[in-house]
Amino acid sequence: MRTVFPSPEVAPGQRPPLSARRKTSCEPSFSTQTANSLAMIIITRPDATEEQIQHIVSRIADWGLRAEVSRGEMRVVIGVIGAEDKIRQKPLGAFPGVESVMPVLKPYKLVSYEFRGTASRVKVGDVVVGSKEVVVMAGPCSVESEDQILSIAQSIRDAGAKILRGGAFKPRTSPYSFQGLGKVGLQLLAEARRESGLPIITEVMDTKDLELVAEYADCLQIGARNMQNFSLLREVGRTQLPVMLKRGMAASIKDLLMSAEYILSEGNFNVLLCERGIRTFETMTRNTLDLNAVPVLKAETHLPVVVDPTHGIGIRDFVPAMALAAVAAGADSIMIEVHNAPEFAKSDGEQSLLPKDFADLVRRVRCVAEAVGRAV
Ligand code: PEP
Numbered sequence: 584m585r586t587v588f589p590s591p592e593v594a595p596g597q598r599p600p601l602s603a604r605r606k607t608s609c610e611p612s613f614s615t616q617t618a619n620s621l622a623m624i625i626i627t628r629p630d631a632t633e634e635q636i637q638h639i640v641s642r643i644a645d646w647g648l649r650a651e652v653s654r655g656e657m658r659v660v661i662g663v664i665g666a667e668d669k670i671r672q673k674p675l676g677a678f679p680g681v682e683s684v685m686p687v688l689k690p691y692k693l694v695s696y697e698f699r700g701t702a703s704r705v706k707v708g709d710v711v712v713g714s715k716e717v718v719v720m721a722g723p724c725s726v727e728s729e730d731q732i733l734s735i736a737q738s739i740r741d742a743g744a745k746i747l748r749g750g751a752f753k754p755r756t757s758p759y760s761f762q763g764l765g766k767v768g769l770q771l772l773a774e775a776r777r778e779s780g781l782p783i784i785t786e787v788m789d790t791k792d793l794e795l796v797a798e799y800a801d802c803l804q805i806g807a808r809n810m811q812n813f814s815l816l817r818e819v820g821r822t823q824l825p826v827m828l829k830r831g832m833a834a835s836i837k838d839l840l841m842s843a844e845y846i847l848s849e850g851n852f853n854v855l856l857c858e859r860g861i862r863t864f865e866t867m868t869r870n871t872l873d874l875n876a877v878p879v880l881k882a883e884t885h886l887p888v889v890v891d892p893t894h895g896i897g898i899r900d901f902v903p904a905m906a907l908a909a910v911a912a913g914a915d916s917i918m919i920e921v922h923n924a925p926e927f928a929k930s931d932g933e934q935s936l937l938p939k940d941f942a943d944l945v946r947r948v949r950c951v952a953e954a955v956g957r958a959v
C-alpha cells in the first residue's frame with residue numbers, strides 16, 4: 584500500500600493528519616503514468632470561456648486521459664497526459680476555444696515550462712515559494728539538541744527567514760561521522776515549529792523512513808547524494824508533500840530535470856529544484872556553485888528554483904557573496920546554514936553563519952531582491 588501514512592507518533596491535536604496536510608493548493612490532477620505516455624499541451628484562445636475550458640477538461644477525463652489546467656495571465660494552458668496511442672487518436676484541436684495543440688518534445692515533459700506555460704508556486708506550510716517574494720530558508724545542518732534548534736529557529740525567524748531547515752537523517756561521506764538524531768531530531772524540529780511558527784524542511788534519505796519523516800516535515804528534502812535514487816523519488820511523488828530536490832554533485836541540469844520528472848510523473852507537482860554546487864577541478868572551495876543553472880532552470884521548467892550557497896561554496900566567509908549572487912540571478916529561494924556555535928557543530932560548522940551574520944545577510948539580500956524586482 585502506498586501513501587498510507589498513519590500518525591502514531593504524533594499526539595492528537597498536535598499536528599493535522601497527513602491526509603489533510605497532503606492536499607495543497609498546488610494539488611495536481613494526475614496519477615501514475617505508464618512508460619509510453621505522451622504529453623500534449625492545449626493552448627486556449629485568450630477569449631476562451633470557463634465553460635469551454637471545463638468542457639475540454641471533462642472530455643479529456645472521459646477518454647481516460649489526465650488534464651492539468653494552468654492559468655497564466657493571458658490564457659489557460661491545458662496539459663494532457665496519457666498513453667501515446669490513446670492520445671494520438673483524440674481530436675484535441677477540435678474543441679471550441681482551442682487555439683493550438685502541440686506535443687511536449689522535451690524529454691522532461693511535466694516538468695517543462697511549456698507544460699504549464701506559467702511559473703508554478705509551491706506552498707510549504709503557509710509560505711509560498713515561486714512568487715515575487717524570495718523565500719529565505721535557514722537553520723543548522725543537523726538538529727543536535729533542543730537548545731540548539733530552538734535558539735537557532737528563533738534567531739533566524741527574527742532575522743526574516745520563513746522556513747526552518749535542519750537534518751535529522753544525515754547523509755555523511757563517512758559512516759563514522761554523526762548520522763543525525765533520527766526520530767528525536769524530527770520531534771525537536773516539530774517543537775521548533777511550534778515555538779517559532781516556521782514550517783520545516785528536513786531530509787528523507789531512504790524509502791523506509793518516508794512514513795516517519797512525512798509525519799513531521801512540511802517539505803521533504805532529497806539530498807544531492809540521492810538525486811538519482813529513483814525508488815525514493817517515486818515514493819515521494821506518491822505523497823502530495825512539497826519536495827525539494829537537490830542537484831547531485833555530478834549531475835547535469837538535464838539530469839536534475841529528469842529526476843524531478845520522476846516525482847511529477849507520480850502525481851506530485853509540489854517540487855522545488857535546488858542548485859547546491861557541483862564537483863569541478865577546483866579545490867579552493869568545497870563545490871562550485873553553478874549559478875548558470877538558475878536562469879537555465881527558470882527557462883526550462885515551471886518549478887521554483889532554490890539556491891543553497893552554503894554547500895555550494897562551503898566556506899562561511901564566502902557564503903554571503905554567493906547568496907546575493909543567487910538572488911541577483913533569479914533564485915526564488917535561498918537556503919543558508921546557520922549555527923549558534925559553529926565551532927561545536929556536529930556537521931558543517933565551517934560553512935555555517937552565526938545568527939548575527941545571517942541577520943546582516945538578510946538585510947543585504949533584501950536590497951538585491953528589490954534591485955531585481957523581487958522582495959524578501
Ligand atoms: C544538507 O542540506 O545538509 C545536505 C546534506 O545537502 P546536500 O545533499 O546538498 O549535500
Ligand code: MN
Nearest residue numbers: 724920930931
Ligand atoms: Mn550541511
